[in-house]
Amino acid sequence: MKTPGLTHMEPPAMSEKILGMAFAKQNSLHNPKKPAYLAVLLAVLLAFLAGCSSESSKPAESAQPEQPKTDLLTARSAFQKLYVSARGWAPDAKPYRIESIATTDANGHDGKWAEWKASFASATQRSEKTYTWSGSIAQGAPERGVSFGHEDSYTPTNSSTQVFDMAFLKIDSDQAFDTAQKHGGDKVLEKAANSPVSYICDWNHNTNELIWHVIYGISQSDAKLTVSVNASTGEFMRVEK
Numbered sequence: 650m651k652t653p654g655l656t657h658m659e660p661p662a663m664s665e666k667i668l669g670m671a672f673a674k675q676n677s678l679h680n681p682k683k684p685a686y687l688a689v690l691l692a693v694l695l696a697f698l699a700g701c702s703s704e705s706s707k708p709a710e711s712a713q714p715e716q717p718k719t720d721l722l723t724a725r726s727a728f729q730k731l732y733v734s735a736r737g738w739a740p741d742a743k744p745y746r747i748e749s750i751a752t753t754d755a756n757g758h759d760g761k762w763a764e765w766k767a768s769f770a771s772a773t774q775r776s777e778k779t780y781t782w783s784g785s786i787a788q789g790a791p792e793r794g795v796s797f798g799h800e801d802s803y804t805p806t807n808s809s810t811q812v813f814d815m816a817f818l819k820i821d822s823d824q825a826f827d828t829a830q831k832h833g834g835d836k837v838l839e840k841a842a843n844s845p846v847s848y849i850c851d852w853n854h855n856t857n858e859l860i861w862h863v864i865y866g867i868s869q870s871d872a873k874l875t876v877s878v879n880a881s882t883g884e885f886m887r888v889e890k
Contacts, residue, residue: 717786717793718786719754719755719763719784719785719786719787720763720784720785720793721755721761721762721763721784722761722762722763722765722782722784723760723761723821723822723823724747724749724760724765724821724822724848724850725818725821725822726821727762727765727767727782728744728747728765728767728818730782730795731765731766731767731769731780731781731782731795732744732767732769732815734780734795734797735767735769735778735780738769738771738778738797739769739771739773739774739776739778741771741772741773742769742770742771742778743769743770743771743772743812743813743814743815744767744768744769744812744813744815745768745769745770745777745810745811745812745813745851745852746767746768746810746849746850746851747765747766747767747818747848747849747850747851748765748766748767748847748848748849748850749762749764749765749766749822749847749848749849750762750764750765750766750781751764751845751847751867752764752785752787752790753787753788754785754786754787755785756843756844756845756846757826757845757846757847757848758826758838758846759823759826760821760822760823760824760825760826760827760848761822761823762848763783763784763785763787763790764781764782764783764784764785764790764791765781765782766779766780766781766782767779767780768780768810769812770803770805770810770812771803772803772805772812774803775802775803775804775805776800776801776802776803777800777801777802777803777810778797778798778799778800778801779797779798780795780796780797780798781795781796781797781798782794782795783796808854811851811852811854812852813851813852813859817852817859817880817881818850818859818880818881819880819881819882819883820861820878820879820880820881820882820883822848822850822861824878824883825848825861825863825878825880825883826846826848826863828863828876828878828883828884828885829846829863829865829874829876829878829885831885832876832885832888833874833876833888834846834863834865834874834876837865837873837874838865841873844865844866844873845865845866845867846863846864846865847863847864847866847867847868847872848861848862848863848864849861849862849864849869850862850880858879858880858881859879859880859881860877860878860879860880860886861877861878861879861880862875862876862877862889863875863876863877863878869889869890872890874888874890875888875889875890876888876889877889
């Protein structure tokens with residue numbers, strides 16, 4: 650049977666074994682070389698203990714700091730964060746527009762972006778304010794978390810800034826993306842797999858409906874395709890472009 654080597658024994662067990670051997674040699678009446686044996690064994694013991702001391706004195710390796718990663722959210726998840734901040738500004742604040750912001754560390758596929766912006770209006774203060782959520786680490790991106798812009802005057806009769814109730818927003822951006830894919834979006838991404846997909850949600854004052862505009866491009870002006878999806882039911886409405 651093999652016995653464990655010196656390098657595999659714990660320091661206390663090793664030192665006890667060496668001392669035991671030393672005393673055994675010292676007490677032997679028939680060993681004329683016991684002083685030499687004792688000197689060698691003590692030297693080995695001291696060298697072993699010195700090695701253990703040097704190993705224990707080595708500083709522990711410092712852990713590398715974890716690098717931040719891009720956070721991607723759907724519109725409703727980001728909007729919840731923005732809505733809380735907006736209600737802190739004005740208790741009667743209501744949204745009139747939700748939109749994605751293109752970044753270099755995302756493409757909007759599956760309804761997710763690293764930045765979302767929502768514009769809110771307060772009827773009592775007759776003012777509006779924009780809030781932005783960012784989970785991006787791209788160069789030039791705003792600080793991660795929620796930030797806000799300056800207040801501007803608000804006119805309730807302006808058709809382009811018609812506020813809507815949150816209860817109408819039942820369909821998230823990922824669901825709107827799935828619908829748009831079935832109405833021409835899949836063909837666009839087949840030809841250009843990395844093409845960005847942007848999102849705008851606003852109120853249509855003519856039909857009194859909340860609409861998702863799923864834009865295959867950075868903006869509506871340069872879009873290869875734009876699909877309208879009902880933000881309350883998820884139904885396909887029309888191809889805008």
